[in-house]
Amino acid sequence: MRMKKLLCRIAITFTLLFTTSFSVQMINNTNVSQAAKNYYAKYNCTWYVFNKRAQVHKPIPNGWGNAKYWYTNAKRSGYRVGTKPVPRAILQSTAGYYGHVAFVETVYRNGSIKISEYNYSRAHAYGTRTLSKSTAKKYRYIY
Template structure:
C-alpha cells in the first residue's frame, strides 16, 4: 500500500511539474517568432504588414483580426502604441469597413512620412505613398 501511495504521489508531482512548466512557457512567451506563418488574407494590408514586420525582426501575432482592430489588440498584447509616426511602426486607421494598416518606411525631417502598403489604391496590389505631417498626424501607430 505504501508503494502504491508513493507511486501515485510521484505521478502527481510529475504531472503538476510538467503542466506548470508548459503553462509558464505559454504565458511568458514574449518572443513572437512562433507567429512565423502568416494567416492573414494574402495581398491584403494586414498580410503585407505582418510580413514586413517579420522581415525587420519586429514580429507581430496573427490574431489581431481586421486592420481596424489592430491598435486596440496591439495595446492589449503589450505593444507600445501612440500617435507619432516612427520608422518601422505600423500606421493604423479605422476608416472603412475593415480599416487599414501600412508600414512606415521613413519619417522625414519635415514630419512627412513614406509608407508602404498593400490593397490601398489598387486592389490586392503593393504601393507606396508619402503623407504630409498633417495627414500623418491623423493616424495611430503601433511600435
C-alpha cells in the same frame, strides 16, 4: 557480473528516456517567432504588414483581426502604441469597413512620412505613398 550488466542497462535506459523526454519538452516549450506563419488574407494590408514586420525582426501575432482592430489589440497584447510616426511602426486607420494598416518606411525631417502598403490604391497590389505631416498626424501607430 550479470547483475552489474543489468544495472548498467537500466541506468543507460533511464538516461536515454530522461534525455529524450527533456529534449522533446525543450522543443515543445521553445518560443517560435510569432511570424512563423501568416494567417492573414493574402495580398491584404494586414498580410503585408505582418510580413514586413517579420522581415525587420519586429514580429506581431496573427490574431489581431481586421486592420480596424489592430491598435486596440496591439495595446491589449502589450505593444506600445501612440500618435507619433516612427520608422518600422505600423500606421493604423479605422476608416472603412475593415480599416487599414501600412508600414512606416521613413519619417522625414519636415514631418512627412513614406509608407508602404498593400490593397490601398489598387486591389491586392503593393504601393507606396508619402503623407504630409498634417495627414500623418491623423493616424495611430503601433510600435
